[in-house]
Amino acid sequence: MLIKKVVLNNIRSYSHEEIRFSDSKILLAGDIGSGKSTILLAIEFALFGTLRGELSGAALLRNGAKTGSVDLEFELNAKKYIIHRALKKGKRSVEQEPGYVIIDSLKKEMTPVELKAFILNLLNYPKEYLTKTKNLIYRYTVYTPQEEMKRILLEDPETRTGILRKIFNIDKYERIKSNSNSYTRLLREKQRAFEAVTKDLEEKKRSLEEREKELKDSEDSLERLAPKLKIADDDLKQHEQILKEHEKKVKEKNEISAVFSRNNAVIEQKMKQIKLLEDELTEIEDALKEIIKDTKDKSKDILDKEKAINDLELSLKKFIQESAEINTLIDQSDKLVEKIKVIDNCPTCLQEVKDEHKSRIHEEEAEKKAGLKEKKEINEYKIKNSEDSITKLKEELIQLRRLQQEHLISLQKKKVNEEKLLRKEKNMDIIKANKKELKSLEKQQSAYEKVLKDSKADEEHALLKQAFEELRKKHQALLVEESRLKERLSQVQKYIALLQRDINSKLEAKKKLEHSKNLHGWFTDYFIPLLDVVEKHVMARIHQDFNDLFQQWFSMLVDDDMLYANLDDSFTPVILQNGYDIEYSNLSGGERTACALAYRLALNKVINDIFTDAKTKDLLILDEPTDGFSEEQLDKMRDVLDQLNLKQILIVSHEPKIEGFVDNIIRVQKQGHVSKII
Numbered sequence: 010m011l012i013k014k015v016v017l018n019n020i021r022s023y024s025h026e027e028i029r030f031s032d033s034k035i036l037l038a039g040d041i042g043s044g045k046s047t048i049l050l051a052i053e054f055a056l057f058g059t060l061r062g063e064l065s066g067a068a069l070l071r072n073g074a075k076t077g078s079v080d081l082e083f084e085l086n087a088k089k090y091i092i093h094r095a096l097k098k099g100k101r102s103v104e105q106e107p108g109y110v111i112i113d114s115l116k117k118e119m120t121p122v123e124l125k126a127f128i129l130n131l132l133n134y135p136k137e138y139l140t141k142t143k144n145l146i147y148r149y150t151v152y153t154p155q156e157e158m159k160r161i162l163l164e165d166p167e168t169r170t171g172i173l174r175k176i177f178n179i180d181k182y183e184r185i186k187s188n189s190n191s192y193t194r195l196l197r198e199k200q201r202a203f204e205a206v207t208k209d210l211e212e213k214k215r216s217l218e219e220r221e222k223e224l225k226d227s228e229d230s231l232e233r234l235a236p237k238l239k240i241a242d243d244d245l246k247q248h249e250q251i252l253k254e255h256e257k258k259v260k261e262k263n264e265i266s267a268v269f270s271r272n273n274a275v276i277e278q279k280m281k282q283i284k285l286l287e288d289e290l291t292e293i294e295d296a297l298k299e300i301i302k303d304t305k306d307k308s309k310d311i312l313d314k315e316k317a318i319n320d321l322e323l324s325l326k327k328f329i330q331e332s333a334e335i336n337t338l339i340d341q342s343d344k345l346v347e348k349i350k351v352i353d354n355c356p357t358c359l360q361e362v363k364d365e366h367k368s369r370i371h372e373e374e375a376e377k378k379a380g381l382k383e384k385k386e387i388n389e390y391k392i393k394n395s396e397d398s399i400t401k402l403k404e405e406l407i408q409l410r411r412l413q414q415e416h417l418i419s420l421q422k423k424k425v426n427e428e429k430l431l432r433k434e435k436n437m438d439i440i441k442a443n444k445k446e447l448k449s450l451e452k453q454q455s456a457y458e459k460v461l462k463d464s465k466a467d468e469e470h471a472l473l474k475q476a477f478e479e480l481r482k483k484h485q486a487l488l489v490e491e492s493r494l495k496e497r498l499s500q501v502q503k504y505i506a507l508l509q510r511d512i513n514s515k516l517e518a519k520k521k522l523e524h525s526k527n528l529h530g531w532f533t534d535y536f537i538p539l540l541d542v543v544e545k546h547v548m549a550r551i552h553q554d555f556n557d558l559f560q561q562w563f564s565m566l567v568d569d570d571m572l573y574a575n576l577d578d579s580f581t582p583v584i585l586q587n588g589y590d591i592e593y594s595n596l597s598g599g600e601r602t603a604c605a606l607a608y609r610l611a612l613n614k615v616i617n618d619i620f621t622d623a624k625t626k627d628l629l630i631l632d633e634p635t636d637g638f639s640e641e642q643l644d645k646m647r648d649v650l651d652q653l654n655l656k657q658i659l660i661v662s663h664e665p666k667i668e669g670f671v672d673n674i675i676r677v678q679k680q681g682h683v684s685k686i687i
Contacts, residue, residue, distance in 0.1 A: 011084045019077035021047045022684040037661045039677035044684030045661045055081035066103030133622040152630035158605045166579030182544040196529040203522035210515045217508045227498040241484040248477045269457040279443045286436040293429045307413040314406040325395040335385045342374045558611035566603035598637025627656040
């Protein structure tokens with residue numbers, strides 16, 4: 010992969026900048042803090058997106074900006090690719106937006122995760138890096154931030170070895186061993202489960218043999234029962250036919266008996282009816298001897314009396330009402346006279362009421378009252394006269410109603426007598442017909458009685474039925490026995506089938522148990538020990554290559570015959586001076602930088618040799634690789650860069666002397682918190 014161009018929009022100190030790169034040694038030059046490292050971080054962001062704990066969106070987005078983006082153009086396998094990634098500030102955090110990739114002018118929209126997966130596949134990086142927080146191959150072959158390599162050198166041996174194991178992808182052996190141990194534990198659990206399943210296998214086999222013997226006994230019993238059941242069935246059918254034929258005779262006799270009984274009931278009923286009719290005739294004849302008087306209809310007289318009473322009651326009501334009105338007027342006159350006696354002033358006009366006026370009113374009211382009393386006496390006489398007349402008329406009405414009742418009774422008696430005469434004639438006809446029918450029935454009963462006396466069908470039928478019932482019970486008992494044997498046979502067959510399935514399952518479990526034991530033995534005795542051997546061999550080879558390269562680069566960068574460096578078993582640099590160990594921290598600044606750079610270059614070569622298909626072998630980014638170098642060490646950087654023999658090397662440095670070692674220089678300057686390419 011060769012980087013051609015990167016475009017930054019609102020990324021850290023850059024508002025908008027486009028940087029182009031050639032296929033050569035390139036120096037990113039500028040003062041400390043001018044924005045050189047931002048370009049390297051932008052390239053990593055464009056390739057892999059944000060990295061949790063390493064490269065966040067908030068750390069990349071320019072302060073005050075709401076959106077930002079990076080466009081990276083690079084060449085790979087003679088094809089041009091452009092990756093676009095974007096950032097957007099939300100309410101709480103800065104998040105990645107969907108981006109896109111352009112391949113030879115063909116654009117394809119992708120999510121951040123899809124873009125990362127695309128790049129990993131394109132660069133032939135392991136797919137498991139899709140979910141990891143660090144892109145270890147890129148970080149230790151292409152771009153390692155300035156302080157990160159020094160930090161790995163200062164880590165404790167165990168942590169450093171763990172990091173390198175991940176970088177070299179050797180931790181896969183540990184994962185395989187861990188998975189293998191988990192699998193062997195699972196195999197042991199399966200073995201215990203299979204052993205529990207197969208524990209009663211022999212007992213199940215014995216039970217199966219017993220059930221198969223029981224099945225054979227039941228089949229033999231059914232076979233012996235079949236002829237007996239056939240004979241019983243034939244006998245039952247034969248007797249059933251005889252019983253049916255005899256039941257016809259019994260039915261005929263029962264029908265005659267039923268008719269005989271009905272006839273007796275009819276005869277008895279007819280005789281009772283004749284007796285009742287004759288008694289009724291006697292009663293009718295006695296009733297017809299009674300003499301009925303003639304009477305007159307009084308209904309018109311009653312109506313006239315009721316009308317006269319009603320008229321008098323209306324007049325009486327009127328007289329009573331008039332008498333009440335006269336009494337009211339007399340009371341009013343008395344009250345007025347009493348009121349005038351005590352009044353001094355008129356309540357209406359408030360004038361004084363004189364005695365002359367009071368006397369005049371008293372006289373007028375006395376005259377008026379006398380007239381009213383006269384009317385009252387006349388009215389009371391009318392009331393008395395009306396009440397007497399009403400009483401007399403009501404007595405006459407009662408007498409008329411009594412006479413009318415006698416008239417109605419007389420009419421009813423005449424009507425009843427007429428009906429009795431008709432009833433008498435009808436009864437006589439019915440008596441005559443019943444006596445005739447009685448003679449016919451008595452003659453028929455004599456014939457039926459003779460037939461019933463001579464028949465013995467009931468006794469024969471009882472004997473036949475008893476014999477049939479005995480055959481039926483015998484047949485039923487055989488059927489019950491057959492059903493019991495069949496049910497038992499079915500149950501045994503089902504149980505045998507269950508046992509057979511259970512045994513087959515246990516036999517299968519036994520096979521799996523043997524397979525599991527063999528597999529467990531293979532893992533514990535061969536595979537896991539083999540992994541340890543392979544891992545040791547791989548680590549030994551990597552350590553040897555790494556150590557040789559580290560020594561080579563260290564001796565090139567540090568021109569001091571008294572200093573010697575190599576790597577111990579934990580890949581920790583061991584520095585010897587005059588044959589004595591010295592701590593890394595006790596080295597000079599230039600010596601520490603040389604040690605870190607040698608470690609970095611050796612690590613780069615070892616990783617590229619391991620991941621032979623990685624597509625980033627032609628690219629190397631060095632971030633401040635000469636920090637603290639002496640003039641002599643700076644001069645050796647030319648030889649280092651030439652010996653690397655890579656198509657594209659990006660160097661970040663503020664050392665002016667480096668400018669003479671590169672083909673192109675990109676100068677970065679910060680003015681007013683904004684970085685620019687000058």
